[in-house]
Amino acid sequence: MAALRRVLRALATPFTQTAGLGRWMLVIGLVITGIFVLLAIFAPWIAPYGFAQASADGVDFPKAGAPSGEHWFGTDRLLFDVMSRTIWGARTAIEVVILSILICVVIGVPLGLVSGYYGGWLDRVLLLVMDALFAFPSFLLAIVFSFLLTDLFGGSVLAVAMSLSAIYIPQYYRVVRNTTVSAKEATYVEAARAIGAKDGVIMRRYLFGNVIQSVPVIGTLNAADAILTLAGLGFLGLGIQSTDAAEWGHDLNRALADAGAGVWWTGLYPGLAIVLLVTGLTLVGEGLNETLNPTLRKRRLLPVVMTTREDR
Amino acid sequence: MPTKPDLIDVRDLSVHFGLRGGTLGRLVGRDAGVVRAVDGISVTLREGEVLGLVGESGSGKSTFGRALLGLAPATSGTIGFDGADLTSMSRSELRALRQSIQMVFQDPSAALNPSMTVAEAVGDALRVHGMKSSVERRERVVEALERVGLSPVQLFLDKYPRDLSGGQKQRVVLARAIVMGPRVLVADEPISMLDMSVRAKILQLMLDLKQDLGLSYVYITHDLASAKFFCDRIAIMYLGRIVEIGDTEEIFANPRHPYTKALLRAAPDPDPARAVAKDLPRGEVPDAAVPPLGCSFHPRCPEAVAQCGWEARDLRTLLETHWTRRTPEEYDAESAAVGSLDALARPDTSVHVGRGGADAVRSILDRIRDEEPDEPLWRGVADVTDDGAGVRVDFHPGVDPALRRAGGVDVACVLYPDDSPDDSAGG
Ligand SMILES: Nc1ncnc2c1ncn2[C@@H]1O[C@H](COP(=O)(O)OP(=O)(O)OP(=O)(O)O)[C@@H](O)[C@H]1O
Numbered sequence: 001m002a003a004l005r006r007v008l009r010a011l012a013t014p015f016t017q018t019a020g021l022g023r024w025m026l027v028i029g030l031v032i033t034g035i036f037v038l039l040a041i042f043a044p045w046i047a048p049y050g051f052a053q054a055s056a057d058g059v060d061f062p063k064a065g066a067p068s069g070e071h072w073f074g075t076d077r078l079l080f081d082v083m084s085r086t087i088w089g090a091r092t093a094i095e096v097v098i099l100s101i102l103i104c105v106v107i108g109v110p111l112g113l114v115s116g117y118y119g120g121w122l123d124r125v126l127l128l129v130m131d132a133l134f135a136f137p138s139f140l141l142a143i144v145f146s147f148l149l150t151d152l153f154g155g156s157v158l159a160v161a162m163s164l165s166a167i168y169i170p171q172y173y174r175v176v177r178n179t180t181v182s183a184k185e186a187t188y189v190e191a192a193r194a195i196g197a198k199d200g201v202i203m204r205r206y207l208f209g210n211v212i213q214s215v216p217v218i219g220t221l222n223a224a225d226a227i228l229t230l231a232g233l234g235f236l237g238l239g240i241q242s243t244d245a246a247e248w249g250h251d252l253n254r255a256l257a258d259a260g261a262g263v264w265w266t267g268l269y270p271g272l273a274i275v276l277l278v279t280g281l282t283l284v285g286e287g288l289n290e291t292l293n294p295t296l297r298k299r300r301l302l303p304v305v306m307t308t309r310e311d312r
Numbered sequence: 313m314p315t316k317p318d319l320i321d322v323r324d325l326s327v328h329f330g331l332r333g334g335t336l337g338r339l340v341g342r343d344a345g346v347v348r349a350v351d352g353i354s355v356t357l358r359e360g361e362v363l364g365l366v367g368e369s370g371s372g373k374s375t376f377g378r379a380l381l382g383l384a385p386a387t388s389g390t391i392g393f394d395g396a397d398l399t400s401m402s403r404s405e406l407r408a409l410r411q412s413i414q415m416v417f418q419d420p421s422a423a424l425n426p427s428m429t430v431a432e433a434v435g436d437a438l439r440v441h442g443m444k445s446s447v448e449r450r451e452r453v454v455e456a457l458e459r460v461g462l463s464p465v466q467l468f469l470d471k472y473p474r475d476l477s478g479g480q481k482q483r484v485v486l487a488r489a490i491v492m493g494p495r496v497l498v499a500d501e502p503i504s505m506l507d508m509s510v511r512a513k514i515l516q517l518m519l520d521l522k523q524d525l526g527l528s529y530v531y532i533t534h535d536l537a538s539a540k541f542f543c544d545r546i547a548i549m550y551l552g553r554i555v556e557i558g559d560t561e562e563i564f565a566n567p568r569h570p571y572t573k574a575l576l577r578a579a580p581d582p583d584p585a586r587a588v589a590k591d592l593p594r595g596e597v598p599d600a601a602v603p604p605l606g607c608s609f610h611p612r613c614p615e616a617v618a619q620c621g622w623e624a625r626d627l628r629t630l631l632e633t634h635w636t637r638r639t640p641e642e643y644d645a646e647s648a649a650v651g652s653l654d655a656l657a658r659p660d661t662s663v664h665v666g667r668g669g670a671d672a673v674r675s676i677l678d679r680i681r682d683e684e685p686d687e688p689l690w691r692g693v694a695d696v697t698d699d700g701a702g703v704r705v706d707f708h709p710g711v712d713p714a715l716r717r718a719g720g721v722d723v724a725c726v727l728y729p730d731d732s733p734d735d736s737a738g739g
């Protein structure tokens with residue numbers, strides 16, 4: 001019960017504590033992102049055809065057919081329905097982003113906690129490695145990792161998510177590590193030691209809950225970037241292949257040749273999807289940032305309640 | 313009254329912290345030195361007793377308290393508890409020991425994890441010591457919360473610290489401390505951050521807990537008035553040492569150490585809720601990294617005598633205070649004769665001052681002395697001789713007074729004859 005109330009309250013904070021622009025950014029961003037999430041979840045029911053379906057009822061789809069009543073967004077050179085691929089693409093994008101955030105959190109947060117808590121040489125080595133990763137041009141890093149990982153795992157969603165994680169783990173690590181370094185000086189950590197808590201317990205039960213709070217913001221801010229990187233990899237022909245899943249970047253790549261031939265629909269819709277989702281996620285990220293970042297937060301005035309001395 | 317058995321026996325305990333010199337300092341091999349936060353303390357805590365530690369900020373009270381739980385590592389000395397030496401225990405032995413010795417912190421808002429409810433915070437003390445069953449924990453938590461006066465308990469169990477007042481938070485901290493059934497509580501200024509109106513209540517609660525649970529307290533404070541109300545014995549601390557220790561009545565009725573006298577003069581208010589030190593002895597608490605020679609209180613001591621440890625830095629302070637009362641012209645003339653004071657920055661007992669001729673410097677020193685003939689520093693000056701372009705000032709050698717018996721108390725001051733056979737000169 002209490003936990004549920006806690007979660008609800010945490011979810012409501014961004015709304016109750018923002019005003020004006022920040023709140024609108026958040027709302028619009030959430031609506032756009034929400035639509036894509038719905039598309040992703042219900043793709044099999046919403047999309048008229050499968051993402052790699054080239055015929056229906058034994059009749060082949062037209063090759064690069066213009067938008068029509070049958071195919072609202074037209075078809076491409078591989079006979080696939082563009083609308084279906086755009087909708088299924090949302091599923092791929094969301095899957096990859098969620099998976100890569102999960103990987104980032106699972107790896108970046110514990111590393112940051114341990115590194116910040118113990119300090120010393122471990123901290124210095126980890127900082128060095130992470131800084132090196134961070135300093136590396138991120139897209140290049142993603143390309144290198146997706147080469148390596150596609151060899152291992154094939155062009156799967158997992159492989160792409162992992163290569164995206166390599167870019168973002170240093171950010172999670174750094175934020176968590178820095179908050180840990182300052183949080184471990186708090187009296188409540190000393191108090192935990194005073195009741196006899198082990199280091200592991202202190203990190204799990206005392207520090208984790210307090211350093212994890214900046215993670216949602218990094219997550220949403222990086223999500224937009226991750227969509228772009230994913231599309232970029234697809235555009236270069238790396239990562240997920242057309243027949244494994246629908247991926248907007250990959251479709252854009254194939255649409256390149258169409259543009260000169262006056263076939264605009266194969267490129268427009270996946271492109272539009274990328275732009276919309278990136279905008280939505282950016283708005284959510286910035287809106288959240290404005291809410292959760294205390295230096296930017298403008299609280300609404302709350303009525304002051306005076307308690308009598310006896311009540312204390 | 314028969315003397316109770318000793319519960320904690322601290323012998324010559326020192327806790328030194330290494331100063332972190334800058335990277336550059338370390339590169340050129342400069343020793344950054346140490347802070348002697350606790351510098352040779354011997355004291356016992358008896359069963360059922362409240363021992364007060366009183367002293368100004370930086371006297372090492374908190375560090376001593378943390379050392380009693382093994383939270384601050386001892387540099388030397390021993391802490392005996394239950395026949396074992398706490399300073400040589402392993403980490404897991406220390407963790408187990410914390411069921412018996414617990415701590416109450418100064419700032420209750422900082423001492424509670426903001427993301428734990430009251431029930432979780434108090435229950436975690438049991439959980440880390442292996443009480444797996446949450447039902448059992450809940451029972452003990454409820455019992456502890458009732459004991460500290462947080463009732464109806466159901467109202468508080470699921471609250472977060474931010475929903476509680478300062479006094480309520482401190483009660484939660486107390487509940488967390490007693491839930492494991494400890495024998496000793498180290499209370500580090502437990503009321504100083506609270507509202508005046510709740511201070512007396514919390515102290516009363518602590519007395520009740522002591523009565524009901526048979527606790528012993530180490531009560532740390534910088535406020536003598538609450539110590540008078542609360543403590544059986546009081547130890548006055550100054551720069552990591554105990555300078556006077558004895559029964560509360562005796563300390564208050566008949567303070568012997570000049571520092572104790574000064575503290576008492578500064579806080580005459582008997583109401584524990586109001587007293588705040590107003591008029592502490594002149595000067596500031598010296599740097600614990602380079603403490604004064606001899607008796608570390610001598611630069612501020614109004615009763616200091618020749619062998620109290622006078623040295624170059626005291627002369628420097630004297631000249632500087634003298635100049636704050638001069639006009640700019642007089643200052644220019646005098647400081648030209650005296651020259652740089654850099655030679656007076658180290659703890660030497662024989663120093664050269666001046667560059668404008670011996671007579672000029674001598675007359676300045678004489679003038680300062682005539683203005684304030686009672687300045688204790690002059691008692692420490694053995695000789696002033698001509699030395700090149702200035703004079704050489706020689707001080708009497710100082711002694712570092714060990715605790716000695718005087719009346720009903722122990723006091724570390726040369727004004728009292730040192731006839732105790734005990735030669736535990738700390739340091
Ligand atoms: N972890 C530490 N590292 C370095 N120096 C420390 C550390 N803890 C305390 N000190 C130093 O030790 C000295 C004594 O500090 P301590 O906190 O024990 O004093 P205190 O009597 O409790 O003072 P207050 O009344 O301000 O709480 C101070 O000079 C302080 O700067």
Ligand code: SF4
Nearest residue numbers: 607610613620725726
């Ligand atoms: S030894 Fe006694 S008289 Fe001398 S300075 Fe210290 S407190 Fe004052």
Ligand SMILES: [Mg+2]
Nearest residue numbers: 373374375500
């Ligand atoms: Mg303190």
